Amino acid sequence: MQNVVNRRWLLASYPKGLPSPQNWTMDAQPVPDPGPGQILVKAKWLSVDPYMRGRMSPSANYTKGVGLGEVMQGGGVGEIVASNHPAWKTGDIAESMSFGWQEWSVLTPDIFGPAGVNKIDPKLAPIESSLSWLGMPGVTAYFGLLDVGRPRPGETVVVSAASGAVGQLVGQIAKLAGCRAVAIAGGDHKLQWCREIGFDAAINYKKVADLAAAVKQACPQGVDVFFDNTAGPIHDAVMKNLSIGARAVICGRVALADRFGEPDIGERFMGQLIVSRASVHGFLVFDWWHKRNEALQRLVAWQQAGKIHFKEDVLNGIERMPEAFLRLLQGKNFGKQIVKIS
């Protein structure tokens, strides 16, 4: 496709702390041709997710970072325009975390695991759902809450970044599991949405003087499951309210985005953990990737039954990828941040 241009965002430099638009540069290259066993996909939607901050780093994390001059990593969904793979044909919809921040992507369907390609049924849900509630964030919420947090009916589940991609699902799954769900977010419009989708209580962390006291008031029996997407002061406030036997699920640390790579200094809660016989669990969704269909099938069933609702925050155009990502890191998005490409 030498006569068609593929605009791409390349990583230009590694940020210290919060990234800035200058950390990427856009180039334009001819659209590549797929090799044997590969497919060429034109992006319809691209995703931005907090994990991408970890990829903007040369140091070892759970997976290696993006090299300077390479296309920025990220998931996307689009339409197949050319296929050299017998199981995939032109017009099929393909979703992959290997898409990259670009308008076109050559993908290899036979890769197993998170880097692979998933065929999307556009009749099930709008295809961009495969980047949100019917994709990685949905699988994260499902297994993180149910397998790691292990909520029991009647327990209280507190969720930070509760109106975000993962948080809004955690709250709704907690309700389906028979729990009381408490949202923490910044912004009354976000909390209003959380209440509409079923959270029993909602705390605006930007408006309360004493967040730990606010959590205590919202959770008079203590916090049984804490699904933490933020770390930072919200983490601290909830940890002070753990019930006996509580489980804290550490899913993300978006509140520390401006201090990425620095030691996180603050209060530790080892004494609290002993007294409460509580536990803290780090969590990566990719450990559950081999059974993601379990989550996706249940999420679809719940959504079709009207039991889960989901809010997306859409920007338009490949040009806005850095802006979309920075909005996310700063909590300026309202719902899952995605970008419509074509």
Place this chain on the structure above:
Amino acid sequence: MQNVVNRRWLLASYPKGLPSPQNWTMDAQPVPDPGPGQILVKAKWLSVDPYMRGRMSPSANYTKGVGLGEVMQGGGVGEIVASNHPAWKTGDIAESMSFGWQEWSVLTPDIFGPAGVNKIDPKLAPIESSLSWLGMPGVTAYFGLLDVGRPRPGETVVVSAASGAVGQLVGQIAKLAGCRAVAIAGGDHKLQWCREIGFDAAINYKKVADLAAAVKQACPQGVDVFFDNTAGPIHDAVMKNLSIGARAVICGRVALADRFGEPDIGERFMGQLIVSRASVHGFLVFDWWHKRNEALQRLVAWQQAGKIHFKEDVLNGIERMPEAFLRLLQGKNFGKQIVKIS
């Protein structure tokens, strides 16, 4: 027993930070008579344990503290001198965590749970063992390692305060479970003992310049189970070396004894927990109290088979109870600290 004197240590004041001998006063009262269903026991041995620091506090912990002017709480073992209970007779040996820092104690055998009384078979082991490897510390090591830490054969288990009452057992049980055991303690004589009883490696935290690097060197495959009795800088060094899927068992925080009640400020390891998919578990042995006989039976069998060894550190006389306890909090003991009373 109006003509016999019972010397008792009463709590005189609540310490800030590390206790001092002035926090207790000794009095002498006539030995009380047992009421209906009770027994009178003459102490042979008393125990000092790190948990006692928590009892020297008016604030709520997992159980209430000792009131000012009350007998200091603690476990002991002794001989029954008078009995008003049909199942207990004069000459029997009774162990109880309700003993108190005193020469004589009136106990109520029918209390269920940790405050109850256990009949000790002096043919199984020296009776003071019921305060150490064949008692609460043994049960702590057994369930804390096996049920909370869940070691698998071939894994690496790191133990802080490794020559202490709990630590030396954790290391030996880890070996019986097919693991590699690494000791951390302060003092070459302590580490020599750890090696003698089977630890594969031993680190003197007082002598290494970079403790995290020393842990890494001793655990080239990472730390799979961290049994933490100390908190503080040792905790930090081990947490930086967790393997994928590691479990940290938070049993005690003796290194923070001089900062008791203050917030524990330092590095948090949430990012580490995510990357390692690791978990941190607060732990109280009393949650396993109903099945302590499982632990005790196996500990006896192992000891009789020559598979576990145990070092005690003995002081003599009721007068030395505060000294014994302060030695323990400062790591000056070598092995389980107990006090011979009569």
